[in-house]
Amino acid sequence: MSAVTPEIQRISGMRRFKDKGVQALVYLAFVIAVIPLVSVLWLVIANGIARLDLEFLTHSMRNIGARDAGGGAYHAIIGTLEQVALASVISVPIGLFTAIYLVEYGTNGRLKRSISFFVDIMTGVPSVVAGLFVLAFWILILGMPFSGWAGAMALAILMLPTVVRAAEEMLLLVPNDLREASYALGVSKWRTIVKVVLPTAFTGIVTGVMLAVARVAGETAPLLLTVFFTDSINNDPFNGPQMGLPLYVFDQAARPNDTAIDRAWAAALTLIIIIMLLNLAARLITYWRSPARKR
Amino acid sequence: MAKQIEVTDVDAYYGSHKAIEGINMTIDARAVTAFIGPSGCGKSTFLRTLNRMHEVIPGARVEGKIRMEDQDLYGSDVDPVSVRRTIGMVFQRPNPFPTMSIYDNVAAGLRLNHRYSKSQLDTIVEDSLKGANLWNEVKDRLTKPGSGLSGGQQQRLCIARAIAVQPQVLLMDEPCSALDPISTLAIEDLISKLKQEFTIVIVTHNMQQAARVSDKTAFFNLAAQGQPGKLIEMDDTTKIFTSPTQKATEDYITGRFG
Ligand SMILES: Nc1ncnc2c1ncn2[C@@H]1O[C@H](COP(=O)(O)OP(=O)(O)OP(=O)(O)O)[C@@H](O)[C@H]1O
Ligand SMILES: [Mg+2]
Numbered sequence: 001m002s003a004v005t006p007e008i009q010r011i012s013g014m015r016r017f018k019d020k021g022v023q024a025l026v027y028l029a030f031v032i033a034v035i036p037l038v039s040v041l042w043l044v045i046a047n048g049i050a051r052l053d054l055e056f057l058t059h060s061m062r063n064i065g066a067r068d069a070g071g072g073a074y075h076a077i078i079g080t081l082e083q084v085a086l087a088s089v090i091s092v093p094i095g096l097f098t099a100i101y102l103v104e105y106g107t108n109g110r111l112k113r114s115i116s117f118f119v120d121i122m123t124g125v126p127s128v129v130a131g132l133f134v135l136a137f138w139i140l141i142l143g144m145p146f147s148g149w150a151g152a153m154a155l156a157i158l159m160l161p162t163v164v165r166a167a168e169e170m171l172l173l174v175p176n177d178l179r180e181a182s183y184a185l186g187v188s189k190w191r192t193i194v195k196v197v198l199p200t201a202f203t204g205i206v207t208g209v210m211l212a213v214a215r216v217a218g219e220t221a222p223l224l225l226t227v228f229f230t231d232s233i234n235n236d237p238f239n240g241p242q243m244g245l246p247l248y249v250f251d252q253a254a255r256p257n258d259t260a261i262d263r264a265w266a267a268a269l270t271l272i273i274i275i276m277l278l279n280l281a282a283r284l285i286t287y288w289r290s291p292a293r294k295r
Numbered sequence: 296m297a298k299q300i301e302v303t304d305v306d307a308y309y310g311s312h313k314a315i316e317g318i319n320m321t322i323d324a325r326a327v328t329a330f331i332g333p334s335g336c337g338k339s340t341f342l343r344t345l346n347r348m349h350e351v352i353p354g355a356r357v358e359g360k361i362r363m364e365d366q367d368l369y370g371s372d373v374d375p376v377s378v379r380r381t382i383g384m385v386f387q388r389p390n391p392f393p394t395m396s397i398y399d400n401v402a403a404g405l406r407l408n409h410r411y412s413k414s415q416l417d418t419i420v421e422d423s424l425k426g427a428n429l430w431n432e433v434k435d436r437l438t439k440p441g442s443g444l445s446g447g448q449q450q451r452l453c454i455a456r457a458i459a460v461q462p463q464v465l466l467m468d469e470p471c472s473a474l475d476p477i478s479t480l481a482i483e484d485l486i487s488k489l490k491q492e493f494t495i496v497i498v499t500h501n502m503q504q505a506a507r508v509s510d511k512t513a514f515f516n517l518a519a520q521g522q523p524g525k526l527i528e529m530d531d532t533t534k535i536f537t538s539p540t541q542k543a544t545e546d547y548i549t550g551r552f553g
Contacts, residue, residue, distance in 0.1 A: 107353045177390040181453070183351055185404030185460055186380025195407055199394040 048269030095163030131222030148237030166208020332515030337524030
């Protein structure tokens with residue numbers, strides 16, 4: 001037996017000091033991280049609120065002269081909503097099934113490793129390249145027209161790796177005990193995934209998809225190459241050029257008049273609000289789905 | 296309808312590591328068989344080979360023969376999912392489905408396999424919860440999440456969930472290790488009741504429990520750390536606890552090791 005008897009000690013002054021010091025550093029880091037966020041929000045709200053009125057939300061830029069005030073972003077809002085929705089329709093199922101394969105089926109296989117590798121590469125694809133790819137393949141080689149759909153395909157390429165990684169992480173968090181419990185009840189593997197694993201990971205997957213949507217909703221370059229550009233309302237994402245909010249901001253901000261600059265700010269604010277509303281909707285979905293709330 | 300299980304020369308591997316070796320035994324129908332032995336000797340592993348849960352672990356495999364009455368459980372045309380449907384299992388750690396309510400947890404095995412009417416389900420859920428001695432505690436909050444129960448209640452919920460699908464054999468891996476003495480007694484009563492209908496296999500570290508509930512006892516041991524576990528002896532419980540033929544069994548039961 002050792003001769004040193006352990007005794008209960010007071011917390012030393014040095015440790016208290018270190019604790020307080022590190023705590024202060026953490027707060028400082030938080031404040032520094034929040035400064036850009038708050039200042040961007042502040043700037044956009046302050047500049048955008050003036051033109052964010054009913055006319056802006058319900059009118060397009062059709063027949064608005066170069067120096068006229070008025071006009072709006074209705075055509076761009078419709079375009080963004082449709083393109084992002086279509087991009088999600090393409091990328092969420094593919095991404096989710098890929099993640100399910102990686103986590104549930106791809107046991108140490110070569111296919112699993114190569115899929116993982118290509119998902120990593122896709123994460124690094126610059127957004128212009130995604131746009132160029134769709135332009136070259138869909139529009140130039142296959143001879144399809146510029147359309148919201150072409151833009152949605154470019155956006156889907158950008159969303160896909162984010163969705164795969166987010167869903168994969170969430171599926172990995174589901175404890176193995178639950179899968180075994182389900183198997184032991186004589187439930188097949190696929191039904192276990194659908195009825196036990198996915199519901200357990202649901203909240204996290206929704207959050208991951210929202211992040212991917214938010215990231216992609218602000219993309220300008222791929223849209224420029226695929227949906228082209230228009231001043232008029234085009235409700236059909238499969239035919240003819242469309243508009244998008246990022247494109248609209250890009251276009252208006254490049255014009256020399258203050259009326260156009262104001263519209264650009266208002267459109268930027270609209271985009272932020274749309275993304276916030278989508279996030280809110282996702283929160284509500286997960287809130288209503290959470291088991292703690294059931295009646 | 297309970298069924299007898301016949302085990303011949305079973306080895307089980309985790310990758311290249313052989314966890315159990317050369318197990319031969321007969322598990323009687325409508326009786327309780329207890330598995331005892333020191334930690335790491337392969338009781339859980341062997342239990343999981345009985346309903347083909349062992350192969351769920353990546354790299355794990357089983358050699359040898361296991362028959363239930365006249366069916367080869369490891370036959371090449373046997374669907375492991377249907378084996379697990381007839382041979383239910385309760386795990387050491389309670390694992391209710393966190394996204395489901397208490398009611399849905401009990402109904403899970405039924406719902407995930409067949410269609411039942413609401414009233415059929417209600418009856419089975421109530422019977423199963425009563426069978427697991429949990430009904431009185433949860434009858435007013437069947438729609439609350441199962442993860443909101445205490446550990447012991449969760450374990451009884453898992454037992455209710457397992458018996459709800461009416462298996463022919465029920466495997467229990469230390470089902471009482473998370474329970475208080477009162478719930479443990481309740482579970483033991485339950486086991487005695489269930490053995491009229493089911494074939495029951497229970498792993499336990501509690502000698503008194505093995506002596507109280509089981510008709511047959513199997514003692515497992517491993518020669519040395521890293522060696523595969525083996526069945527040392529198996530006999531009527533009274534015989535094992537009063538006059539075992541092997542020295543190791545006697546030493547283990549009297550608490551000299553393990
Ligand atoms: N998932 C696994 N992967 C690899 N080896 C495992 C795994 N599970 C168990 N083993 C090994 O198999 C052997 C038997 O383990 P098992 O869990 O069957 O023992 P046990 O008798 O149930 O012990 P306990 O009484 O502590 O539960 C041990 O050596 C263990 O390390
Ligand atoms: Mg064990």
